[in-house]
Amino acid sequence: MAFALSADREQKLAEILSRYPNKMAATIPVLHLCQEANQNWVSEEVIDFVARRLDLSTAHVKGVVTFYTLFNQKPPGTHQVWVCKTLSCALRGSDQILEHCKKRLGIKHLGDTSKDGKVTLRTAECLAACGTAPVMQVNKHYYENLTLDQVDKILDRLLYEG
Amino acid sequence: MLKLTSYLTHSYGKSDGHKLAAYEQAGGYRGVKKALGMTRDDVIAEVKKAHIRGRGGAGFDCGTKWSFMPKDSKKPHYLVINADEGEPGTFKDRSIMEHNPHSMIEGCIIGCFGIGAHACYIYVRDELHLSKARLNEAIAECKQKGYLGKRPFGFDYEIEIYVHTGAGAYICGEETALLNSLEGKRGEPRLKPPFPAQYGAFGCPSTVNNVETMAILPTVFQLGGDEFSKLSSLHALNDGGVRLFGVSGHVKKPGIYEACVGLTLRELIYDLGGGILGDRELLGVIPGGSSCPVHRPDEIINIPNDPNFEPYNGKSILDLPLGVDTYRRAGSMLGTCGAIVLSDAADPVLALRNLMQFYRHESCGQCTPCREGCGWIERILDKIVTGKGSIEELDLIHEIANDITGNTICAFGDGAAQPALAFVRKYRKHFEDYVRSGGRAQTKRLVLS
Numbered sequence: 289m290a291f292a293l294s295a296d297r298e299q300k301l302a303e304i305l306s307r308y309p310n311k312m313a314a315t316i317p318v319l320h321l322c323q324e325a326n327q328n329w330v331s332e333e334v335i336d337f338v339a340r341r342l343d344l345s346t347a348h349v350k351g352v353v354t355f356y357t358l359f360n361q362k363p364p365g366t367h368q369v370w371v372c373k374t375l376s377c378a379l380r381g382s383d384q385i386l387e388h389c390k391k392r393l394g395i396k397h398l399g400d401t402s403k404d405g406k407v408t409l410r411t412a413e414c415l416a417a418c419g420t421a422p423v424m425q426v427n428k429h430y431y432e433n434l435t436l437d438q439v440d441k442i443l444d445r446l447l448y449e450g
Numbered sequence: 451m452l453k454l455t456s457y458l459t460h461s462y463g464k465s466d467g468h469k470l471a472a473y474e475q476a477g478g479y480r481g482v483k484k485a486l487g488m489t490r491d492d493v494i495a496e497v498k499k500a501h502i503r504g505r506g507g508a509g510f511d512c513g514t515k516w517s518f519m520p521k522d523s524k525k526p527h528y529l530v531i532n533a534d535e536g537e538p539g540t541f542k543d544r545s546i547m548e549h550n551p552h553s554m555i556e557g558c559i560i561g562c563f564g565i566g567a568h569a570c571y572i573y574v575r576d577e578l579h580l581s582k583a584r585l586n587e588a589i590a591e592c593k594q595k596g597y598l599g600k601r602p603f604g605f606d607y608e609i610e611i612y613v614h615t616g617a618g619a620y621i622c623g624e625e626t627a628l629l630n631s632l633e634g635k636r637g638e639p640r641l642k643p644p645f646p647a648q649y650g651a652f653g654c655p656s657t658v659n660n661v662e663t664m665a666i667l668p669t670v671f672q673l674g675g676d677e678f679s680k681l682s683s684l685h686a687l688n689d690g691g692v693r694l695f696g697v698s699g700h701v702k703k704p705g706i707y708e709a710c711v712g713l714t715l716r717e718l719i720y721d722l723g724g725g726i727l728g729d730r731e732l733l734g735v736i737p738g739g740s741s742c743p744v745h746r747p748d749e750i751i752n753i754p755n756d757p758n759f760e761p762y763n764g765k766s767i768l769d770l771p772l773g774v775d776t777y778r779r780a781g782s783m784l785g786t787c788g789a790i791v792l793s794d795a796a797d798p799v800l801a802l803r804n805l806m807q808f809y810r811h812e813s814c815g816q817c818t819p820c821r822e823g824c825g826w827i828e829r830i831l832d833k834i835v836t837g838k839g840s841i842e843e844l845d846l847i848h849e850i851a852n853d854i855t856g857n858t859i860c861a862f863g864d865g866a867a868q869p870a871l872a873f874v875r876k877y878r879k880h881f882e883d884y885v886r887s888g889g890r891a892q893t894k895r896l897v898l899s
Contacts, residue, residue: 307612309526309652315634316617320576342634355636355814356617358576370577374538375740375804376698376790378896413620413808415577416535416544418698418788419705428579 291333297325301341311342315352318342319359328368329360364408365401367446370425373411376418385422386411388436392443407446451683451771452717453710455692457669458662462549462706468584470591473552479597481671485560486605493564497667499675501682501690505542506532506623506660507739507785508861509774511688518647519565520655527567528656530632530646531558531664533574533581534616534623537739538808540788542694543661545706547574547581550665551588555611557664559602560671562609565657570611573628576618585613620812624860625658627814638814639860662694683712684773687758695772696788697723700730700796700898715745716768719791727898730793734876735768737777738785740805741865743872744798745782753779783868795898798880799889802873803831804896809866820863823854827870834881837888844881847874 293301304317315338322334330353339346353359371377371386389395389409393402401408417423420432424439431442460476461467473479485493498513519527531554535543546554558570574582589611592598600608614632616622622631626640629651650656670678670691679690689711695718698704702724709722715735719725726732734744749767753759759779762770770776777784792801810824827847833839851867858864874881883891 307614310633312634313632313652316631317615320615320617344634348635351636352634355638356619358618373804374808375736375801375896376539378804379699379790379792379796379801381897384897412577413811414536414538414540416541416575418539418541418790419696420541421698421704425577430580 291322291326291331291337293322293325293337297321312344312348314342315344315349316356319349319353323359327363329363365406367407367427368410369407369446370410370412370415372413372415372417372421372423372425374414376414377421377423380421382422385424385434385436385439388439389424389443392440393447402447404447407443451710451712451714452721453681453683453712455681455708455710457692457708458546458550458553458665458694459706459708460550462545467549468551468588470552470588470595473550477672478552478668479556479603481668482556482559482597483603484671485667486563486603486607490564490566493560496675497564497670499679500670501679501685501688502663502666502670503689503774504660505662505666505693505786507537507741509778509784512659512663515647515657515659516561516564518645519657520647521566523566523655525654526569527565528651528654529558529561529565529567529570530625530629530651530656530658531570531572531661532623532625532628532658533572533578533661534620534628535578535661536575536620536623537741537786537788538805539698539736539790540696540739540786541698542696542706542786542788544578544581545694546661546665547578548584551581551584552592553665553668554661555585555588555592555598557667558611559598559609560667561657561659561664562611563607565655567657568608568610570609571614571632571651572611573614573616573622573632575616575622582613582615589613619814620808621814621860621862624862627860628658629656636814638816639862641859666691666693681710682773683710684771684776687773687775689773689775693787695722696786697791698788699791700727700793701725701791702727711773712771714769714771715789716766718772718789719768723789723791726791726793728793728795730795730898733792733794733796734798735792736790736869737772737782738787738789740790740808741868742777742783742785743781743868744792744876745872746876749876751780793898795893796896797889797893798873798877799831799835799884799892800894800896802870803828803835805869805873806831806866809862813862813866817858817863819854819857820866823850823863824866826850834884835889837884839885841882841885844874844878844885847871 622637631637
């Protein structure tokens, strides 16, 4: 089925377009909008939709999608978790946090999703929260000054409540 | 010299500190009224007097940058704010956007007027959802009050500010990559010239400024440019005012501290940062974001034939005031003033490998030396860490890093090569130990315990 936006999101799209002198500039914000409306991933249908609405080639939109890390090219789990692994966090124990998450979620490779489809685990490069390291991002929220206990509580919530 | 201030940080930690009411109560939106009552030339002159060195890492003088904008162009001008904070060790811009967004909005209004722009785009990295929400909230409050729009504060000068979002790419913090990304393209840096002041966003004259540079402008106009500049102990070196200093890694009190320019690394680590975790020894410190070379505490300052630096010669690098030119003259780089501290529990070989993984991952891939070089260095380090490296390969890291330096479109390549050169040169013994005995004498970890 062809991809389409709800009336609310159509309004948002019109608001986004009004910000810029041309349509191409809306590519990234509109991709975010569509990704949210499409279970957090950018499918071929989404690329086609964005290209048509912004008068761009699908090649251009695909080029953009593949350049940026936050556009998912396959469906992620219900929740997305990013553990920051860059130096300031690594000095404060992010490796241990990551290993713990992998074990708890039964995930071997980064980018994979837990078997129940609930949590996708990835690493992030510097989340600009070095002063409160170690840090992880869960969906749109930052969790800072993490301990393994806190990580357990967060994962419990994601696995058993959401 | 350690002198704490709170021009930007007064609202930090207060639950409603990010709201308009709190900001105005603390004296906000007075500077902008002064600025809008001046001529555009006078605004630029005032900013020049303040000697604000760009807070995004390059340290270019803000007023001088504004003066490059054409005066009689028929095209629209754009102010673009770089809020794509992602340099490892740097977390100051996020704190401003979350805790004091109005200081930045006020600064953007002044900036638009100063460069002759009617539209400002704030390019925020996508991960910073709270920052985007706070900025949008602040913009809505301002629109309601009539501080933005057709006649801000009753002056006949239309200004609109928009929040634009990235999608996860460190390279978009490079100003021309950011412009491409803003235009809806892949975030690949552009060849310069033409510079953004001639051909920036949407092919129009544009100025790209950092968040903190904007946020301090209201203070400049409240105090006056000269007064502001003189707060700094490096006023004589045209490095004025106050700035945010960050410290992270193995310190007891990591965080953001606002102080007059001229603070030293020793003060940042021991007085503000509370000293090294577990009272261990300092192994090294990266002064301002990961692209700066690492420094050992036993490095001695030697800058001959310059009276400005006479008082520092012979002292440890930790006692050199953190300034754009002081660090440049010492063969280093100030960057964003976000120091990463390594105690002697940390293995410098693993630290460099961590950074090279970052650079390999974030290289945009346009220029061969950077795209391939970062990967080669990372793979050599992987071999060294697993005890399969050779002494020749240590020299090869030098060779590759030197081949990246200066041979790429943007400064990312240099930023990736500098840490590699500095780590291998300054911790050569640690690297050789890995080659000779698989790192027997090393801690083989980055964390304290």
